[in-house]
Structures are given as C-alpha cells and as structure tokens.
Amino acid sequence: MLSKSLSRRRFFGTAGRIRAFVRCSLTLLLSLAVLFGGATVASAAQEDPIAEALSRVANDTWTDADLDLIRSDPELAGQVADPKAPVETGVDASEKEEATTSAICGAWVDVWYRKRSLLGSTLYVWHHRVVYCRDGARVTRWQNRYDYITDSQSVVYVRGLQVNQAGAVPAASSWSHLQRIVELCVVKYGCYSTYKPHSLITVRGNGTYTYSGANG
Structure with a gap:
C-alpha cells in the first residue's frame, strides 16, 4: 500500500510539472508571436511607398514620381493637396x-x-x-x-x-x-x-x- 501511494504521488507530481511546463511554453510562444507580428506590421507601415510619398509632400520634398504614385489611387488623390497648383x-x-x-x-x-x-x-x-x-x-x-x-x-x-x-x-x-x-x-x-x-x-x-x- 505504501509503495502504491508513493508511486501515485510521483505520478501526479510529474504530471503537474509537465502541465506547468506546457503553460509556460504556450505563454512564451504567444508572447513571441505578438512581438514579431507587431514588428512585421510596423515594418510594413514604414515601407508603404504611398505613406512615404505623403510624408514627402507634407515636408515639401516631394518629386513628380511621388505625385504620380498618389494619383494612382484616385480616391486618395482627391484628398491630397496639390503642391504644384498655382x-x-x-x-x-x-x-x-x-x-x-x-x-x-x-x-x-x-x-x-x-x-x-x-x-x-x-x-x-x-x-x-x-x-x-x-x-x-x-x-x-x-x-x-x-x-x-x-x-x-x-x-x-x-x-x-x-x-x-x-x-x-x-x-x-x-x-x-x-x-x-x-x-x-x-x-x-x-x-x-x-x-x-x-x-x-x-x-x-x-x-x-x-x-x-x-x-x-
């Protein structure tokens, strides 16, 4: 009886440690997913060519290529001031x-x-x-x-x-x-x-x- 009781305790102790390890691993994986997912979104925003063209229009460092790029989206072009307009x-x-x-x-x-x-x-x-x-x-x-x-x-x-x-x-x-x-x-x-x-x-x-x- 004593041997069975000790075996049962060892079993549940091991199972508990496994569950704790799994929970920690899942938490770590989710944290990494959020971190790298957010970094990907931020990187995409920084590399958006239209956003960069708008920034140059705002800073008065635009080029004709920037204006042509914005005009390629007519809905957006109708909302952006023309820096070349008299x-x-x-x-x-x-x-x-x-x-x-x-x-x-x-x-x-x-x-x-x-x-x-x-x-x-x-x-x-x-x-x-x-x-x-x-x-x-x-x-x-x-x-x-x-x-x-x-x-x-x-x-x-x-x-x-x-x-x-x-x-x-x-x-x-x-x-x-x-x-x-x-x-x-x-x-x-x-x-x-x-x-x-x-x-x-x-x-x-x-x-x-x-x-x-x-x-x-």
Missing part, C-alpha cells in the same frame, strides 16, 4: 476700390484662398473678413474681424488661430492679420499634412484697401 486668391468688398469721403459703418473686405487636390477638386476655401467704420479720412473702429472656411471636404480639420492681430484705431489706415491652422486627415494614413493660410488686410478711411497673404 495660388488661387480673390477679394470681395462692400465698396469699389475708389476713394470716397462718406462716413459709414458696416464697410467690409473679404479675402479668400483656395486649396485644390491632386485631381483639381476644391479641398477648402479659407476666408479672412473685416468689418469696420470709417469717416472718409480715418478708420474709426473695427466692428468685426474673423475667418471662416467654405467648400470644405471631409478630410479638412480646422484647428486654432496661430495669428490674430490688428492695428490701432482710429487711424488713417489700419490692418488685420489672421492665420489659421488647417490639417488634412485621411482614414488610412491619419493627419498627414498641416497648412497655415494667412492674410494681412489693410483698410483706409477713404474706403480703399490692399491685402497680401498665402495659402499655407
């Missing part, structure tokens, strides 16, 4: 550019910049608008100064203002300077590029104006 800008105003001596409030100037995709479609139009009072000789006060986006596609994410400055009034002329941060984000590649459109609008007491700026 600057498109314009201005609307409440009055003609000729000088006048009338005193009014509600005079306004609206400057805009358009950003186009690699397919030529509009990604967004950024506007900078000022509303002010004048007496024919001076800008007497600012009524409003703000920016806004029109014709925006789903890939456009409007972030904060980087610059928001204005000249003193009353004065013979004064100015407003705004700059907005805009990001372009696509599902597969995330937020791949940032633009900073800005403009400086100068208005005068006689109703004339000038502007300068860039589309970021």
Whole structure:
C-alpha cells in the first residue's frame, strides 16, 4: 500500500510539472508571436511607398514620381493637396476700390484662398473678413474681424488661430492679420499634412484697401 501511494504521488507530481511546463511554453510562444507580428506590421507601415510619398509632400520634398504614385489611387488623390497648383486668391468688398469721403459703418473686405487636390477638386476655401467704420479720412473702429472656411471636404480639420492681430484705431489706415491652422486627415494614413493660410488686410478711411497673404 505504501509503495502504491508513493508511486501515485510521483505520478501526479510529474504530471503537474509537465502541465506547468506546457503553460509556460504556450505563454512564451504567444508572447513571441505578438512581438514579431507587431514588428512585421510596423515594418510594413514604414515601407508603404504611398505613406512615404505623403510624408514627402507634407515636408515639401516631394518629386513628380511621388505625385504620380498618389494619383494612382484616385480616391486618395482627391484628398491630397496639390503642391504644384498655382495660388488661387480673390477679394470681395462692400465698396469699389475708389476713394470716397462718406462716413459709414458696416464697410467690409473679404479675402479668400483656395486649396485644390491632386485631381483639381476644391479641398477648402479659407476666408479672412473685416468689418469696420470709417469717416472718409480715418478708420474709426473695427466692428468685426474673423475667418471662416467654405467648400470644405471631409478630410479638412480646422484647428486654432496661430495669428490674430490688428492695428490701432482710429487711424488713417489700419490692418488685420489672421492665420489659421488647417490639417488634412485621411482614414488610412491619419493627419498627414498641416497648412497655415494667412492674410494681412489693410483698410483706409477713404474706403480703399490692399491685402497680401498665402495659402499655407
């Protein structure tokens, strides 16, 4: 009886050690699978030629080959800004550019910049608008100064203002300077590029104006 009892104990002890060894081995194998599987995915992402082309577009180090590669995926190309597109800008105003001596409030100037995709479609139009009072000789006060986006596609994410400055009034002329941060984000590649459109609008007491700026 004693011999049988000892044999049974040795058997269960050995079985327990085997089970523990199997559990440890499985845990080690799973850990290695996750480690090397993750490394493979990361490596594939780093070697994605389109992701690399997008990075160069964002860094302004792109080549024509990069743009052609992105255009090979029309859906993506319609979401990527064309770095070769000419600057498109314009201005609307409440009055003609000729000088006048009338005193009014509600005079306004609206400057805009358009950003186009690699397919030529509009990604967004950024506007900078000022509303002010004048007496024919001076800008007497600012009524409003703000920016806004029109014709925006789903890939456009409007972030904060980087610059928001204005000249003193009353004065013979004064100015407003705004700059907005805009990001372009696509599902597969995330937020791949940032633009900073800005403009400086100068208005005068006689109703004339000038502007300068860039589309970021």
